[in-house]
Amino acid sequence: MPKFSDASLAKVKEIIARYPEGRHKSALLPVLHMAQAEFGGWLSTETMDYVASVIGIQPIEVYEVASFYTMFELQPTGQYVLQVCHTGPCCLVGADKIIAHLESKLGIKVGDTTSDGLFTLKTVECLASCGTAPVMQLGRRYVENLTEAKLDEMIESIRGNKS
Amino acid sequence: MSRKILLEHADVPGIDTFPIYRQHGGYDSVEKAVKMDPMAIVEEVKTSGLRGRGGAGFSTGIKWSFLDRKSNNPRYLVCNADEGEPGTFKDRYFMEKLPHLLVEGLIVSSFALGTHTAYVYVRGEFFWIIEALEVAIAEAKAAGFLGKNILGSGFDLEIYVHPGAGAYICGEESALLESLEGKKGYPRIKPPFPAISGLFGCPTVINNVETIAAVPWIIVNGGPAYAAIGIGRSTGTKLISASGNIKKPGVYEIDMGITVEEFVMSDEFCGGLLEGRTLKAIIAGGSSVPILPAHLAFKTAAGEPRLMTYESLFDGGFASGTMMGSGGFIVLDNTACIVRNTWNFSRFYHHESCGQCSPCREGTGWLEKVLHRLEHGEGKMHDIDLLVSISKKIEGHTICALGDAAAWPVVSAVLHFREEFESHVKNRGCL
Ligand SMILES: Cc1cc2nc3c(=O)[nH]c(=O)nc-3n(C[C@H](O)[C@H](O)[C@H](O)COP(=O)(O)O)c2cc1C
Ligand code: SF4
Ligand code: FES
Numbered sequence: 001m002p003k004f005s006d007a008s009l010a011k012v013k014e015i016i017a018r019y020p021e022g023r024h025k026s027a028l029l030p031v032l033h034m035a036q037a038e039f040g041g042w043l044s045t046e047t048m049d050y051v052a053s054v055i056g057i058q059p060i061e062v063y064e065v066a067s068f069y070t071m072f073e074l075q076p077t078g079q080y081v082l083q084v085c086h087t088g089p090c091c092l093v094g095a096d097k098i099i100a101h102l103e104s105k106l107g108i109k110v111g112d113t114t115s116d117g118l119f120t121l122k123t124v125e126c127l128a129s130c131g132t133a134p135v136m137q138l139g140r141r142y143v144e145n146l147t148e149a150k151l152d153e154m155i156e157s158i159r160g161n162k163s
Numbered sequence: 164m165s166r167k168i169l170l171e172h173a174d175v176p177g178i179d180t181f182p183i184y185r186q187h188g189g190y191d192s193v194e195k196a197v198k199m200d201p202m203a204i205v206e207e208v209k210t211s212g213l214r215g216r217g218g219a220g221f222s223t224g225i226k227w228s229f230l231d232r233k234s235n236n237p238r239y240l241v242c243n244a245d246e247g248e249p250g251t252f253k254d255r256y257f258m259e260k261l262p263h264l265l266v267e268g269l270i271v272s273s274f275a276l277g278t279h280t281a282y283v284y285v286r287g288e289f290f291w292i293i294e295a296l297e298v299a300i301a302e303a304k305a306a307g308f309l310g311k312n313i314l315g316s317g318f319d320l321e322i323y324v325h326p327g328a329g330a331y332i333c334g335e336e337s338a339l340l341e342s343l344e345g346k347k348g349y350p351r352i353k354p355p356f357p358a359i360s361g362l363f364g365c366p367t368v369i370n371n372v373e374t375i376a377a378v379p380w381i382i383v384n385g386g387p388a389y390a391a392i393g394i395g396r397s398t399g400t401k402l403i404s405a406s407g408n409i410k411k412p413g414v415y416e417i418d419m420g421i422t423v424e425e426f427v428m429s430d431e432f433c434g435g436l437l438e439g440r441t442l443k444a445i446i447a448g449g450s451s452v453p454i455l456p457a458h459l460a461f462k463t464a465a466g467e468p469r470l471m472t473y474e475s476l477f478d479g480g481f482a483s484g485t486m487m488g489s490g491g492f493i494v495l496d497n498t499a500c501i502v503r504n505t506w507n508f509s510r511f512y513h514h515e516s517c518g519q520c521s522p523c524r525e526g527t528g529w530l531e532k533v534l535h536r537l538e539h540g541e542g543k544m545h546d547i548d549l550l551v552s553i554s555k556k557i558e559g560h561t562i563c564a565l566g567d568a569a570a571w572p573v574v575s576a577v578l579h580f581r582e583e584f585e586s587h588v589k590n591r592g593c594l
Contacts, residue, residue: 018321018323018325020237020363023344023363025344025345025346026325026343026344026345027345028345029287029325029326029327029328029342029345030325030326032328033287033326033328057345061345064347065345065346065347068330068347068348069287069327069328069329069330069348070328070329070330071287071288071328071329072328072329086507087249087450087507087508087511088249088250088450088493088504088507088508088511089249089250089406089407089493091503091504091507092406092407092408092493092495092499092504093407093408124329125247125249125331125511125514125515126247126248126249126250126251126331126450126511127288128246128247128251128252128254128255128286128288128289129252129255130249130250130251130252130404130406130407130412130491130493131252131256131404131405131406131412131413131414132412133406133412137288140290140291141290141291142288
């Protein structure tokens with residue numbers, strides 16, 4: 001069973017207090033973000049049920065929200081999720097090539113995870129970073145002005161740290 | 164000429180911290196505002212001519228005056244920092260550089276509207292911005308500009324940051340409110356408008372980041388001073404996100420009144436096209452607005468220089484004009500494929516449609532499918548007119564404007580670049 005640390009539970013309480021009395025459901029998105037970060041990078045049914053109980057709403061209210069928003073993962077992912085933007089402006093300056101390069105470098109297709117569980121490759125829509133395209137989101141930050149060389153170096157260094 | 168109102172201090176080292184921001188005149192507008200009559204602030208904003216920077220360009224002062232002040236319910240100010248429109252990245256840049264200017268704008272605006280709670284709905288992917296705003300809010304509070312009895316005025320205000328979670332539709336104001344209530348981002352049927360029944364069923368004003376950020380300057384310098392910048396009903400400055408096939412992509416603050424040609428070609432802004440390339444098209448206001456071919460980009464159909472104003476960009480309507488939109492300015496040169504770009508955008512709208520109404524849910528998917536086959540050499544001539552016919556069935560028949568946003572880029576691309584679509588049919592794909 002997932003369980004927030006005491007510090008996280010205090011944070012949840014503080015978040016709920018941002019909204020008027022009886023509007024605790026408003027805390028759902030912020031708390032789901034916390035849960036995803038704390039419980040392995042994705043939202044299992046157990047995690048969603050737990051979030052429902054912590055906020056004081058029905059599990060179904062959590063499921064329907066978690067499945068609506070793309071930032072919530074409903075399946076386990078690799079340790080590093082490469083979320084490359086493939087919307088128009090990024091494609092004008094080479095996002096397609098970057099994605100193809102990543103597929104061949106990692107030996108997987110978009111949507112898949114490498115067999116060592118290290119990388120998941122995803123495409124996402126405009127990240128509001130079109131001026132520094134191509135771009136991807138990696139964890140809680142963006143990697144901008146992507147080049148094949150930059151990605152190769154990054155992937156090698158992650159792999160190196162693991163072996 | 165670029166005039167810096169919003170970005171004047173953007174490059175001052177440490178401007179994201181309270182003490183440095185304060186040294187540069189930060190929070191002066193709060194000191195002035197709390198001594199004013201709130202309605203006088205609304206009037207000042209009306210006089211300034213400021214129009215919403217989120218896309219629709221509606222007068223901010225008039226929007227504020229619609230707020231129901233008679234109900235016994237609390238009133239809310241919600242700042243739209245969801246920034247999802249492809250081609251738009253100005254709010255992100257602005258919040259990274261000047262988080263305190265947004266906080267300052269929120270305080271003054273809240274005072275004017277008589278709201279005691281303001282929420283900033285920030286795109287969930289912007290983890291670092293959410294943190295920066297929370298730091299700025301805490302610093303402002305510690306200095307007495309937020310919280311109880313601000314500067315001894317008796318006015319109380321709390322500002323909370325609320326993360327989204329990856330859904331373009333939550334930038335639409337009523338979907339944003341649903342999302343803020345912890346629900347799926349389903350746009351609401353209007354009326355009632357948020358000014359009467361918005362967040363938690365209470366009177367609510369929703370404004371874009373850039374709109375709120377313009378308010379402090381207006382209060383310090385006066386509405387007439389703001390109205391003196393720009394041309395006609397396009398007053399003040401505008402942040403433009405420039406991307407695509409240009410030498411210097413980035414965020415630029417412009418005086419509304421410079422020409423499109425100057426914006427694209429001069430070194431002060433986009434820096435022109437890459438060597439040896441020619442202009443094919445521009446998309447002036449984010450992916451949702453009509454695309455303009457090169458011959459209509461720098462000049463209107465009447466042969467006048469096209470200006471970076473709401474009116475001039477719209478000159479000619481949808482036959483030969485476009486819209487300012489969010490100011491997401493995308494440049495396409497001769498290497499870009501219009502069919503491919505249009506297909507890409509229709510995939511975006513299909514992906515982001517909330518699925519609530521059938522013309523949008525089914526129509527966006529259908530557009531994507533037809534454009535996909537055209538781009539991949541499997542299209543037929545009649546597919547080209549089919550695109551227009553599907554678009555017309557979506558446009559104006561949906562709950563929110565995402566439907567229109569999906570239709571306009573397709574209709575305009577076919578209108579201005581029909582031969583490129585035909586060539587994709589004849590040559591079975593891109594040449
Ligand atoms: C599909 C869709 C997406 C939108 N996305 C945004 C957005 O990301 N940011 C924004 O400020 N406005 C967005 N808008 C416009 C808002 O609905 C609203 O008009 C705006 O936030 C009002 O603020 P303003 O008057 O200051 O412009 C969007 C509208 C639609 C229809
Ligand atoms: S137009 Fe599209 S996005 Fe808007 S409510 Fe209808 S289905 Fe949802
Ligand atoms: S299109 Fe990729 S960040 Fe905007």
